[in-house]
Amino acid sequence: FLYYAEGDGPDDTGVFGGELDARADRRLFAADTAAVYAQSGHLLFVRQGTLLAQPFDAKTLQVVGDPVSLATSVPMEGTSPAFSVSNAGVLTYRSGLTEEQQFAWFDRAGTLLGTVGQPGHYRGVDLSPDGRRVAVHRHDGDGGDIWVFEPRGTTTRVTSSPAFDNAHPAWSPDGGEIAFVSLRNHNWGLYRKHADVADTDTLLIESAEPKVPAHWSAGGLLYTNLTGSEGDTYLLPFGAEIASHDGASSQSSPVATP
Numbered sequence: 001f002l003y004y005a006e007g008d009g010p011d012d013t014g015v016f017g018g019e020l021d022a023r024a025d026r027r028l029f030a031a032d033t034a035a036v037y038a039q040s041g042h043l044l045f046v047r048q049g050t051l052l053a054q055p056f057d058a059k060t061l062q063v064v065g066d067p068v069s070l071a072t073s074v075p076m077e078g079t080s081p082a083f084s085v086s087n088a089g090v091l092t093y094r095s096g097l098t099e100e101q102q103f104a105w106f107d108r109a110g111t112l113l114g115t116v117g118q119p120g121h122y123r124g125v126d127l128s129p130d131g132r133r134v135a136v137h138r139h140d141g142d143g144g145d146i147w148v149f150e151p152r153g154t155t156t157r158v159t160s161s162p163a164f165d166n167a168h169p170a171w172s173p174d175g176g177e178i179a180f181v182s183l184r185n186h187n188w189g190l191y192r193k194h195a196d197v198a199d200t201d202t203l204l205i206e207s208a209e210p211k212v213p214a215h216w217s218a219g220g221l222l223y224t225n226l227t228g229s230e231g232d233t234y235l236l237p238f239g240a241e242i243a244s245h246d247g248a249s250s251q252s253s254p255v256a257t258p
Contacts, residue, residue: 004034135169
């Protein structure tokens with residue numbers, strides 16, 4: 001597995017590789033973002049605004065040779081790079097900075113099929129499991145809401161209280177629900193809600209620390225619990241009502257620490 005970490009010194013910051021049955025992780029190289037593994041045998045990452053491809057041996061966790069520049073002026077939000085690579089070897093990336101974004105559907109040939117929604121400040125994009133809908137966080141002023149964009153151009157507002165700063169949507173495995181983080185009563189909580197039904201949302205877990213949902217699988221919801229500039233990653237299994245979290249609850253088992 002690969003992960004990105006920030007430490008106190010230059011040797012503690014960068015892209016790391018590890019194995020599930022070994023405790024010793026290895027720092028691979030310095031970078032400004034997390035790395036994405038491509039089937040071509042390369043690690044793609046951004047360093048000082050340049051998108052680079054580094055030859056990589058996944059069996060030995062060793063980099064080979066020197067990185068090759070693919071694109072310049074590639075922006076990032078935090079440590080999340082503005083690019084993606086498919087298993088077929090197709091690379092997409094964004095170049096330059098923009099004040100507002102416009103969502104649009106493209107086919108496999110790159111032909112514009114149509115725009116979706118209004119231009120705005122969007123963060124946290126998650127594609128549904130069937131690849132036909134997109135959940136996004138639209139940021140307005142001091143907060144935002146979760147929206148779902150449909151293939152035909154229709155939009156559904158999943159949450160309706162932007163002051164709660166509803167953000168970081170994550171689809172359920174069956175595509176029926178969305179998990180997200182929301183700030184309510186001075187606590188950050190993880191909530192789940194049906195994507196197509198105007199019902200109430202359900203609180204899963206909350207605490208004073210911000211939370212960032214990452215992925216919802218059959219085993220539960222993977223999220224990061226932030227403390228200042230650092231954070232631990234937890235797996236929240238479903239099956240029991242969980243209403244509070246102090247950072248070390250036995251009902252929310254940590255699976256990794258940076």
